[in-house]
Amino acid sequence: MSSAHYQALEPQTSDEDNEDIERRSHHPRCTATASAPSSMVRKGGVGRRRCLLPLVGGALCFIAFCYLTLSGETRSALGLGGSTEDSEEESHHGLDSIHFRPLNESLHICSENLEDHRQFLQDKPRSDYGQLPVIYFVTPTYPRREQIPELTRLAHTLLHIPRLHWLVADDQEKCNNFIDTLLNRFGIPFTHLMSPMPSKFRNEKPAPRGVANRRAALQYLRQHNLTNGVLYFGDDDNTYDLQLFSEIRNTQRVSMFPVGLIADYGVSGPVVRKGKVVAFLDSWVAGRRWPVDMAGFAVNLEYMAQYPYVNMPYKPGYEEDLFLRSIGLKMDMIEPRGNNCTDILVWHTQTKSKKLGMIRLESKYLDDRSNLGALLLNLKLMGVASTTENEGRNALISKNGKEKPHSIILS
Ligand code: UDP
Ligand code: MN
Numbered sequence: 001m002s003s004a005h006y007q008a009l010e011p012q013t014s015d016e017d018n019e020d021i022e023r024r025s026h027h028p029r030c031t032a033t034a035s036a037p038s039s040m041v042r043k044g045g046v047g048r049r050r051c052l053l054p055l056v057g058g059a060l061c062f063i064a065f066c067y068l069t070l071s072g073e074t075r076s077a078l079g080l081g082g083s084t085e086d087s088e089e090e091s092h093h094g095l096d097s098i099h100f101r102p103l104n105e106s107l108h109i110c111s112e113n114l115e116d117h118r119q120f121l122q123d124k125p126r127s128d129y130g131q132l133p134v135i136y137f138v139t140p141t142y143p144r145r146e147q148i149p150e151l152t153r154l155a156h157t158l159l160h161i162p163r164l165h166w167l168v169a170d171d172q173e174k175c176n177n178f179i180d181t182l183l184n185r186f187g188i189p190f191t192h193l194m195s196p197m198p199s200k201f202r203n204e205k206p207a208p209r210g211v212a213n214r215r216a217a218l219q220y221l222r223q224h225n226l227t228n229g230v231l232y233f234g235d236d237d238n239t240y241d242l243q244l245f246s247e248i249r250n251t252q253r254v255s256m257f258p259v260g261l262i263a264d265y266g267v268s269g270p271v272v273r274k275g276k277v278v279a280f281l282d283s284w285v286a287g288r289r290w291p292v293d294m295a296g297f298a299v300n301l302e303y304m305a306q307y308p309y310v311n312m313p314y315k316p317g318y319e320e321d322l323f324l325r326s327i328g329l330k331m332d333m334i335e336p337r338g339n340n341c342t343d344i345l346v347w348h349t350q351t352k353s354k355k356l357g358m359i360r361l362e363s364k365y366l367d368d369r370s371n372l373g374a375l376l377l378n379l380k381l382m383g384v385a386s387t388t389e390n391e392g393r394n395a396l397i398s399k400n401g402k403e404k405p406h407s408i409i410l411s
Pocket of ligand 1: 139140141142170171197209210211213234235236237349350
């Protein structure tokens, strides 16, 4: 998701996850109170009530108490001033994650094939790669005219990559058999899961695109106790250099790298000095501590497993930032990749979207006298085009440069 396309939003209050984050990011001192286990997350809970205490004297005492009693690590994790930059870099288990709830998504597995049916990868037998950590490549996708072509193109990149498990996380209500068949054909180990965006978000502008399904994928990893390997969020429309996969495969905690074609600058990525990430270049900051694109980082699963409240809230534009906060990221943990973040190994390409094609043909001609019946049925199943009996102009069928009546060619 390109966060850079969105304007900064007022925090939403309808969603509980967002609310937690709102509290954390705008009332850091209150979160210190709310971090007591019993008052962690509930709406109108102890933390909030304490926050609202109008007693200025009490608040001042509390702030002083925070400063005197919290460790430097805790203070910096809460953004409570002091020499934040240095102390922040020392901390490895910030309290960021503490304000999230464990994920509890509607998650349905449509189909799954955990066996790798590919014999050779990059001209070597598959067995040559047996020891490599697995890359869990999470692709949120949703039904529209371009879905099958996007997944096909992406599959042809992933076909080159050994030890990869493709989590295709579908934002739709029903399993699409066409996609199952397609995924099976590629021979890449995959899980096709379905997790639609909750209806309350559908009409929001901007809507949280690809969040429900990424959350479902996170939950899948957690439920299957997959703590070995590397997680990468790869949208269905981006363009991936094969080198990217070698770069992220040995991620220890969180690796980062620039993404091309992001918003106004045409790029978003870390600023690196002396081999360390020190800041970020991105044309839309909007208060984000981690102003990076979803395609600009990878996460080690063993590292992520230490954070039970891993989350990606339904807050458009802030998904990356809040996800990375939920896994306690600190600047000094970031591993720059791609020649110290000088190469572009992933591009935020976008496919021009068009509405469903409509082809006017009488159904009596859509039988096996020609290919058109089967072809148009396939296109319908793929969500690309539909037929109609009576809307618009008759479908153009031509021969020798001349339009012919359907009856002549198809009867
Ligand atoms: N996506 C989704 N549901 C939606 C819209 C988008 O699952 O309603 C997926 C989409 O297939 C893509 C990712 O979320 O993999 C990001 O969406 P998109 O590419 O449209 O946004 P961009 O990042 O290009 O702005
Ligand atoms: Mn995209």
